[in-house]
Amino acid sequence: MSYPLKTIDEAKRLRRIGLSLGEIAVKFQISKSTASLWTSKEKLTKVGVKRIINRQNMARKKAFLTLEKKRNTVKKNIREKSKQTLNKIKLTLPLSKLLSSIFIWTEGEKGDFGRLGFTNSDPLMVSTFLSLLRGSFHLNESKFRGLVHIHEYHSEKEIIRFWSEITKIPQNQFTKSYLKPHTGKRMRDNYMGSIHLSYYDYRVARELASVYNMFAKKLRGVG
Numbered sequence: 001m002s003y004p005l006k007t008i009d010e011a012k013r014l015r016r017i018g019l020s021l022g023e024i025a026v027k028f029q030i031s032k033s034t035a036s037l038w039t040s041k042e043k044l045t046k047v048g049v050k051r052i053i054n055r056q057n058m059a060r061k062k063a064f065l066t067l068e069k070k071r072n073t074v075k076k077n078i079r080e081k082s083k084q085t086l087n088k089i090k091l092t093l094p095l096s097k098l099l100s101s102i103f104i105w106t107e108g109e110k111g112d113f114g115r116l117g118f119t120n121s122d123p124l125m126v127s128t129f130l131s132l133l134r135g136s137f138h139l140n141e142s143k144f145r146g147l148v149h150i151h152e153y154h155s156e157k158e159i160i161r162f163w164s165e166i167t168k169i170p171q172n173q174f175t176k177s178y179l180k181p182h183t184g185k186r187m188r189d190n191y192m193g194s195i196h197l198s199y200y201d202y203r204v205a206r207e208l209a210s211v212y213n214m215f216a217k218k219l220r221g222v223g
Contacts, residue, residue, distance in 0.1 A: 015048075103132065104116060115198050151179070
């Protein structure tokens with residue numbers, strides 16, 4: 001099928017000012033291969049280059065928003081499932097002890113059963129562990145000790161005050177802070193160091209160690 005030269009010239013003009021092959025094909029009701037054949041030798045004007053860049057940016061933004069919408073939907077569904085799961089779980093004393101023991105098993109010291117040792121830099125994890133531990137035993141709060149690990153760019157007083165509020169352990173029960181070597185390559189914004197918690201009670205430490213060991217053996221069908 002032949003087309004008027006005027007149509008082909010108009011297609012070339014539109015290509016020069018940045019219309020895509022798809023847009024040209026739709027406008028003249030031709031295939032994209034025909035649009036490409038007509039306009040393959042055309043050079044874009046500055047206006048055309050700017051238009052194409054704007055279209056690419058808009059396409060990327062649209063793709064990002066579409067992906068973000070999908071992610072938010074997935075997150076919402078996961079939160080709902082998590083809520084349903086947690087609503088079925090009752091935090092009993094045995095479960096609190098089991099969860100406390102797993103915290104110690106994964107993030108705590110093992111081998112010194114004269115005390116509990118737990119180190120972490122995540123305030124939520126630290127406060128969750130302490131909440132479970134305090135709900136599992138009748139504890140003597142004076143037996144807690146806190147030791148903060150800091151870099152030279154930290155304010156020691158500020159860090160101790162922060163962790164004292166998180167842990168509900170008085171500042172006078174914090175021992176001398178540990179100054180960690182710093183390479184100087186990176187200063188982490190809003191990083192409040194880490195805290196090492198100790199609780200001195202042989203029976204509590206021994207019981208939690210026994211719980212996680214027996215729980216692991218039970219899962220494996222041992223013992």
